Amino acid sequence: MEFIDLKKQYSQLKDKIDMEIAAVLQDAHFISGKQVKELELALAEYVGMKYCVSCGNGTDALSLAMMAYGLKEGDAVFVPTFTFYASAETISLTGATPIFVDIDPDTFNMATRDLERTILEVKHKGELNLRAIVAVDLFGLPSNFKELNRIAKANNLLLIEDGAQGFGGSMDGQKACAFGDIATTSFFPVKPLGCYGDGGAVFTNEEKVKDYLESIKVHGKGADKYDKVRLGLNSRLDTLQAAVLKVKLDVFKKSELEERQRVADEYRKMLGDCVKTPVIPNGFVSSYAQYSILLANEEQRNVIQQELNKQGIPTMIYYKKSMHQQTVYRNNPSIYHAFPKAEMVSSRILNLPMHPYLEHDEIQTICEAIKCALKLL
Ligand SMILES: *Cc1c(COP(=O)(O)O)cnc(C)c1O
Numbered sequence: 001m002e003f004i005d006l007k008k009q010y011s012q013l014k015d016k017i018d019m020e021i022a023a024v025l026q027d028a029h030f031i032s033g034k035q036v037k038e039l040e041l042a043l044a045e046y047v048g049m050k051y052c053v054s055c056g057n058g059t060d061a062l063s064l065a066m067m068a069y070g071l072k073e074g075d076a077v078f079v080p081t082f083t084f085y086a087s088a089e090t091i092s093l094t095g096a097t098p099i100f101v102d103i104d105p106d107t108f109n110m111a112t113r114d115l116e117r118t119i120l121e122v123k124h125k126g127e128l129n130l131r132a133i134v135a136v137d138l139f140g141l142p143s144n145f146k147e148l149n150r151i152a153k154a155n156n157l158l159l160i161e162d163g164a165q166g167f168g169g170s171m172d173g174q175k176a177c178a179f180g181d182i183a184t185t186s187f188f189p190v191k192p193l194g195c196y197g198d199g200g201a202v203f204t205n206e207e208k209v210k211d212y213l214e215s216i217k218v219h220g221k222g223a224d225k226y227d228k229v230r231l232g233l234n235s236r237l238d239t240l241q242a243a244v245l246k247v248k249l250d251v252f253k254k255s256e257l258e259e260r261q262r263v264a265d266e267y268r269k270m271l272g273d274c275v276k277t278p279v280i281p282n283g284f285v286s287s288y289a290q291y292s293i294l295l296a297n298e299e300q301r302n303v304i305q306q307e308l309n310k311q312g313i314p315t316m317i318y319y320k321k322s323m324h325q326q327t328v329y330r331n332n333p334s335i336y337h338a339f340p341k342a343e344m345v346s347s348r349i350l351n352l353p354m355h356p357y358l359e360h361d362e363i364q365t366i367c368e369a370i371k372c373a374l375k376l377l
Contacts, residue, residue: 001353001362003314004190008357013247020243033239039246040201046253047167047177049203051210054237055217058164058186061200062090062134064235065182068202068212069158071096075131076122078157080110081322082342083136087162088323097128098332100324102339106279108138108292111341112147119155132158137166137176139318140192140260140287141280145171145179152180160184164200167192168257168287176287177203187237187245192260192287193252195241259356260288263363267291267352270367274374290318291354293370298347300377305350307373313366316351 002008010017020035027033036054044052055061071077073095079088081100091098101118104111115133122128133152135143143161152159159180166176167185177183185191187199204210215221220232237245264286268277276294280286295301305315322342323329352366 001313001365002355003316003351003353004355005353005357006189006194006355009355012357013251016247017244020247021240024239024243027239030239031236033242035239035242035246036237039237039242039249042246042249043201044203046249047175047183047203049178049183050205051207052201052203053210053213053217054199054201054242055213056200056233056235056237057198058162058184058188058191058200059086059090060217060233060235061164061184061186061202062086062160062162063093063233064213064217065160065184065202066090066094066096066132067216067232068182068204068209069132071131074129076128077132077134078110078115078118079134079323080136080138080342081324081339082108082319082345083138083162083323084164084319085323085326086164087134087136088329091134096131098323098329099128100322100329100332100339102341103138103345104144105294105341105345107141107144107281108278108345109141109143110135110148112144112151115148116151119151119157130155130157132160133180134160134162135180136162136164137169139278139292140165140169140289141278142166142169142171142176142179142284142286144281148180158182163203164188164191165289166287167289168252168260170285172283177201182209187241192257192289193245193248195237195244195248197238197241199237199241199245200235201237256356257287260354261285263354263356263358264288264291266360266363267293267367270363271370274371288354290316290351292318292349292351294345294348295350296348300374301348301350303377304370304373307376308366308369311365311369313369314353317346317349318351320346322346 216232220230
């Protein structure tokens, strides 16, 4: 059994993907081939933002978004502590200070109450300019953007959506990667929409921001490609990846997103009365980048992981450590208080196999193994 079965997905899409890849090889426009623009248009339309600017990966997407708004030293940027490195690391690379915020243990996303409290604390301290919020759509569930928009407006903060895991999710019918002032995503192979290497994208409604992003993703080029007008990166989505993503976006829309809901529903039905299954608030849809259960305590979680492992059922622990526990941030001046909810979740979470091709029998096997293991305790 695979944790995320990319081989099975390929076996189903092989004819189309092979054809698209062969077309790119024939054309030999490996960078900026026509498939890249076609994909950007399709992605912008799907998420409901005016513009999509593709780039090298989801980390660069965040960096590009932060560069576009000129984040810099002295700026405070609020980010959940329970996330993948890139959400915080890209803040630090601009020179700004990441200010970690605890999470809501039901949704695993940033707790808006804690965010408001932390904003007040930073304001009172008066050492940093309150500048931006990076909201992460963890495990596929959009953050609470109703509240986040209100908080961002009230405090004059830029709102950046890190939709690397959220692609395909929605809130009140609005798609992930269309929230906030600017949004980013990743096409790393195991994300909800993944390519066959690295890839990412930035979404914006502002033409000026789009033009600026187009420039800084190619060395800060001007209107003339050979006139360099500012500093930039080399961060392009290559044509092969765009060709693969076009095929995958089609099936994502046609069936995969729905199949992810099916898998999650089956898990919830079989496990709902013995472990804590994900809470999806009213009006929200998760794209289930991960399916995460919470066990009663760390010992129970570890025993269950071992038992599943013995039976060849792969599981993961996302994330064993929050950002405030990482060595690199140990002396971060931004750590104002403890993060009990993130630490509690780290000690009890277990991520189960999750992908659109997971079959009913496999889900049953996984759930029975969990139930048996629970009896051992
Ligand atoms: C994967 C991920 C990223 C970074 O994407 P890459 O394509 O791997 O650079 C950023 N933020 C979150 C929340 C992620 O899960």
